[in-house]
Amino acid sequence: MDIKRQKRLITAFYFFVLVLGLLAVRLWVIQVRDGDNYAIMALEQGSSSVVLEDVCRGRILDRNLMPLTGARVGDRVVFFPALIEDKDLVLQVLSETLNTPQQELAGFLYDPSYLPLTLLPEQSKAVKEYDWKGVTVLPVSFRYGDRPLAAQVVGHLGRISSKEELSLLSERSNKLYRFSDLVGKSGLEFFYETELKGGRPERAVRIFYDAEGNLLKGSVFQVEDDVRDKTRRDLVLTIDARIQSIVEEVMDQRVAKGAVVVMEAGTGDLLAMAGRPSYHPAQVEVYLQNGGEERFFDHCTALYPPGSIFKIVVAAAALEEGIARLNSRFTCHGENEQLIHCWKDAGHGSITFAQAFAASCNPVFARLGLSLGDSKIIEYAQRLGLDNQVVTGYPVPPDHRQDLNLINAPNSLVNSSVGQGPVLATPVQVTAMLNAVVSDGIYRLPRLVKELRESNGKVAREFTADPGRKAIQPDTASELRRLLELVIDEGAGSEAMAPLFGSAGKTGSAQVGDSGQVNAWFTGYAPRANPCYIVTVLVEGGASGAESAAPVFREIMEQILSLD
Numbered sequence: 001m002d003i004k005r006q007k008r009l010i011t012a013f014y015f016f017v018l019v020l021g022l023l024a025v026r027l028w029v030i031q032v033r034d035g036d037n038y039a040i041m042a043l044e045q046g047s048s049s050v051v052l053e054d055v056c057r058g059r060i061l062d063r064n065l066m067p068l069t070g071a072r073v074g075d076r077v078v079f080f081p082a083l084i085e086d087k088d089l090v091l092q093v094l095s096e097t098l099n100t101p102q103q104e105l106a107g108f109l110y111d112p113s114y115l116p117l118t119l120l121p122e123q124s125k126a127v128k129e130y131d132w133k134g135v136t137v138l139p140v141s142f143r144y145g146d147r148p149l150a151a152q153v154v155g156h157l158g159r160i161s162s163k164e165e166l167s168l169l170s171e172r173s174n175k176l177y178r179f180s181d182l183v184g185k186s187g188l189e190f191f192y193e194t195e196l197k198g199g200r201p202e203r204a205v206r207i208f209y210d211a212e213g214n215l216l217k218g219s220v221f222q223v224e225d226d227v228r229d230k231t232r233r234d235l236v237l238t239i240d241a242r243i244q245s246i247v248e249e250v251m252d253q254r255v256a257k258g259a260v261v262v263m264e265a266g267t268g269d270l271l272a273m274a275g276r277p278s279y280h281p282a283q284v285e286v287y288l289q290n291g292g293e294e295r296f297f298d299h300c301t302a303l304y305p306p307g308s309i310f311k312i313v314v315a316a317a318a319l320e321e322g323i324a325r326l327n328s329r330f331t332c333h334g335e336n337e338q339l340i341h342c343w344k345d346a347g348h349g350s351i352t353f354a355q356a357f358a359a360s361c362n363p364v365f366a367r368l369g370l371s372l373g374d375s376k377i378i379e380y381a382q383r384l385g386l387d388n389q390v391v392t393g394y395p396v397p398p399d400h401r402q403d404l405n406l407i408n409a410p411n412s413l414v415n416s417s418v419g420q421g422p423v424l425a426t427p428v429q430v431t432a433m434l435n436a437v438v439s440d441g442i443y444r445l446p447r448l449v450k451e452l453r454e455s456n457g458k459v460a461r462e463f464t465a466d467p468g469r470k471a472i473q474p475d476t477a478s479e480l481r482r483l484l485e486l487v488i489d490e491g492a493g494s495e496a497m498a499p500l501f502g503s504a505g506k507t508g509s510a511q512v513g514d515s516g517q518v519n520a521w522f523t524g525y526a527p528r529a530n531p532c533y534i535v536t537v538l539v540e541g542g543a544s545g546a547e548s549a550a551p552v553f554r555e556i557m558e559q560i561l562s563l564d
Helices: 003-033 037-047 087-098 104-107 123-132 163-172 186-191 241-254 280-288 307-321 353-359 362-372 374-383 404-407 413-417 426-437 474-489 544-564
Strands: 047-051 072-079 137-142 158-159 182-184 203-209 223-226 234-237 257-265 270-276 329-332 349-352 449-451 458-462 504-512 517-526 533-541
Touching: 003 517, 087 123, 104 241, 123 137, 137 163, 241 257, 241 517, 241 544, 257 426, 257 544, 280 426, 280 474, 307 353, 307 362, 307 413, 307 426, 307 474, 307 504, 307 517, 307 544, 329 353, 329 362, 349 353, 353 362, 353 474, 362 374, 362 413, 374 458, 426 474, 426 517, 426 533, 474 504, 474 517, 504 544, 517 544, 533 544
Parallel strands: none
Antiparallel strands: 047 203, 072 137, 158 182, 203 223, 234 449, 257 270, 257 533, 329 349, 449 458, 504 517, 517 533
């Protein structure tokens, strides 16, 4: 055999290997990667079905695996018109049984579907007893209940609005999208769309046709309620539904506009995030029609002037840098102060640093800010996380208005030292800052998402908690905790005292521009001895931190502690 022939045979051999390899890859794509999609399409071609889920989608669960959307199951009347023998009789009797006009029911007798009417137990029983062919009563799973929790964080769904959106969603995953699909439009529903999206219903009822499209003889309902959709994932959060519910109930009564964040002391796990005004995610169109866009705004991760809450940063810097001790003395001249007026017109006179912190004396902290200098204040604000908007598992785009370097601008240092001027922080950041004080100076990134789970409960992806980094010395953190206790015992935060357990924290009142509006803050922890929870309250348009936010903190903390 000559050399040229050998080369041709070798070339032909590798060519066939390449072709077989490409065929094998294609078979793998069809049978393994996209096998479920093709199986679903084949099943749909040979049958008609009514999906017994209002949305084919993974759940969003709290840390104890309770659905935060308030998922529920309710009986519905299910129709397969091709099987119904006397539609007029069915309409007449159903109209009487369900107390609904026939014209409202007639539109559901053209395609397989279920009536969007809630059935009373006696109505369900009556329809079942009629035993009509093509009509039955089956339980349908609904994503939303009467009171879903954490709506602004969880987000909401909406129809695909354009070809561009459909194309983009299809490109991001190998899942099958249709224009009729409900997809995530905001919050976690949006951020985890490709993971939550289901490939097939886990509950459905179906009838079958032959190859010519004729209904199979003797066809009866086949209920599918043991299907596992391998493509959808459940999202497990750090939120505790019990605590979230407490927070939202208190806010409904006492906070018209603002935010509350609850964190597990030590870990950085977020146990509750709530904003007001809020919305029901199943009624988005209603709010949009009535100009309620603000209801979708996540107040917990939005930037606000922190007011005197920022004095925690200045106090930490002053203690750690040796600028002041708890018993260092200052003089406050009230409204006669040159740098910045005190809220107490007569002034505090001779006052210790500890007393100045408890009384939230602005002139003392203005002097401390000047002594420290802008670079030190910026450094300690960064150490305590006030430049970091990251929340583990919650990829909210950063707001670039937060820029601590603006403290370095001319004439900014005094106002910045009391939490005004260019200083901005989110309620989540404030909570994480206080967690560092509670944790002996170790700062941890806040965490909202724990894991993604497969339908069988197996963990598909884990979001590990931040191990933390040293922000301030343990001795500094201990002295700060003593100052925070004084705010309750002797200062402006007396209304935040949690009976029996004891609490500690800091008030804040921040003026918003020239509007005269005050954002009232309180951030604190309880119990005093072994802190379990950190709660930050922001009341927009409040009177002051002491008057508006501290009582809300106390009420929430009392109810949370009673759970234990």
